[in-house]
Amino acid sequence: MMRSVVRGCAAGAVGTTVLNAVTFADMALRGRPSSQAPAQTVDKIAGGVGCPVPGAGEARENRLSGLGGLSGIAVGVGTGVVVSLARHAGLRPPWWLGGLATGALAMTATDLPMARLGVSDPAGWSVTDWVSDAVPHLMYGLATYGALLVAARDQPDAGQVKSRTTGG
Template identity: 70%
Template sequence: MIQSIVRGGVAGAAGTTVLNAVTYADMALRGRPSSQVPAQVMDTLAQEAGHPVPGEGETRDNRLSGLGALSGIAVGCCTGVAVSLLRQAGVRLPWWLGGPATGALAMAATDIPIARLGVSDPTTWSAKDWGADVVPHLVYGMTTYGIVTARDCAA
């Protein structure tokens, strides 16, 4: 079980790195700004927990930006662990289904809280907005699932 947890964490970290690279490439190509949604989610969660993020102005904004990025890394690594443990439990999807399913799981883990907290309403997103969310998560899923299942290919 420990090997599955480690493998999943490593796979999720690699997938998160690829997701970030695709996102930053999209920002560079289209000239779009970074999303403030992760910081807004962290701000809302901290407020609701009764522990508002300290500081004022730019200092507070920077803390929230860092917390938002860290939360994305945590979701990516935890999703990898979950997928690896599911695989160990016998859920064995083919790569063409497992990769997109892994990406969809990570996307749901981020988009559902966004909607539930009222930070953004995905039903109002444009096709470009959805593309900026779906494509990186698909690449995340393919990378993460590929690493989780790589040992099976080598055996």
């Protein structure tokens, strides 16, 4: 099981890198600013649990921005671990469905807290807003699930023991 956790961390990191690259490319192409939603979400969560982010002015905003980015990494790596453990338990959809489901899981893990905290209202998003959110998460899902498949290729399935005489 520990191998599955490690594979999930690595695959989630691959997917997170792809998501960030797609998001930054979109920002560069369209000239749009970075989203403040992750920082706002961290701010609301921290305040809600009685541990507000310290500081004032620009220093506090920078802390929130950094914490927002770190929260995205945590969601990306954590989703990779969850999906890897699901594969370890026997859930093995085809690559395209696994990638789609992994992306949808990460998107839900990101957007649901923002919606529940009132940071963003997906019901009011435009088509462009949805595409800007869905495409990077889809790319995340495909990269993460693909990395899991590649990492697990040489590993026996759960419960399977390789034969010493036949190699299989």
